[in-house]
Amino acid sequence: MNRPLAKAALILIGMYIVLVYVLPLFTAPLPASLIYLYLALTLSAVLIYYTISGTTLEEFMGPIVRFLSGVDQVGPAKTARLLVLIVFPLLVGWQTYTRLAPSDLPPPENRTIHPAPPGEFVGLSNPFPKTPENIMMGKGLYAAYCSPCHGANYDGKGPAAPGFNPPPANFRDPGTIAQLQESYLFWRIKKGGVGLPVEGMPWKSAMPRWEVELPDEFIWKIIMGEYDGAGQSPRTWEEEE
């Protein structure tokens, strides 16, 4: 008689263990809101499954009804019922408190790390050939203009880096310039933090608007030097197909 309930409990517990402990072994931990959503979906599926016919409904609900009604209960079952009846209002009270209690935490930031560039910066290709001389010049310009924040080792750990929020990009991280085309870097370097759209939270980026200080030629060569120095390659159209 109690098999449906045991199965439901096992499914819920199993799903919780998978979401919270197993999945993070393979990927980034899921946000709490998503875990909650998946558990709610699992619970809904279990309820739908067991209430789809009269027989399964009785199998599933029967123990619950008998337990809650308390008729003919003795011993541990009686104690457990009393416990549930006391704990439920307390949990409701606790939830009311946690929802209404003033939070001391700042609002969450939903910053888009790589927002879409304006149309005129899409698909541009570097007009300068990747010769050793151009790469060398790019690295020299990088050392002069970029390394104070992005670091002499292209790792985002320059002497000026610790004060900024968000921190300067680490070009050695495969999640930064390796994911981007040269035209994207050209946009970011040229327009800087003030050129970001609203989803990029431009009011916090300290990236200078280099177009007011550097000619395009310097920017394209800095891009070359950046990729070479960081040991990365730009993403190309061919790879996306």
Add this chain to the structure above:
Amino acid sequence: MGVQHSCNACILVAVFVLSVSIPLAMASDPPDESQQGSVAVRLYLTEGPLPVDDPMSAVWDTVPASTFDMAPQVHWQDRIQEVTVKSVTVRGLHNQQELAILLEYQDPTQDPADAAALEFMVGDKKAHFAHAQEMLQVEGGPVNIWYWKQSNGKAIDMWAKGFGTLRPQAQQDVKAVGMWQDGTWRVVFSRALTTGDSEDVQIEPGKWTSIAFAIWDGKIVDGAIKEKGSQKAVTSWWYFRAEPPPDNSIYGYVVLGLILAAAFEFALIRKLQKGRHS
């Protein structure tokens, strides 16, 4: 039969506790201030007068502090590659009328040109931390800057919206007192929470806004001041909020929740018992 009932009861309790407590425990992702360091300045609510004239007041030692790394100003010309002050510790208090913010930072020498500033966004529009310079895709707002310099012996209440627009305001509302001791500056800025001046940041307890810091080491090196103008130590924006007064009405809602839940249980059990008897 008794064993089966007990088993049912245990499973029911487990399902019940799991289904109620998991969502409660996971209602929100906690912030990661422990790993990231400070992300916010909080003005703690207190009663009575604030230590606005005494940066060394023992009261400040009771206030929780936030510490922010500082960087050389490399965002625009004229840049600087290395600065004296590497971090600033910030404490804040308010009494619902007035606020006081204490900056504390290491500076080995006391110099007339030593200076510090706070910056706030004014109004609801976001502003760039670099003097609210123009943004290309977003309409930004102005900033309010509270500037203190040792040789002035006072604060200047300033306004800016873009490079070259920084100017003192007609209405001066900010006070500052600085004291240097054993290689450490402690500077208290104070002001009313609200001023009625549209060029000022208006502090509404409970509402998050943004704050940034700048510090200049005015030491004379080779006949020139080491850090002045745009050559300074800076931070970008961090969060800022004055603690709201306690709201006791939530306890009323908690009691209401308890009563409603108990009433629901009572009605449900009566219904179930009637169903079984009929």
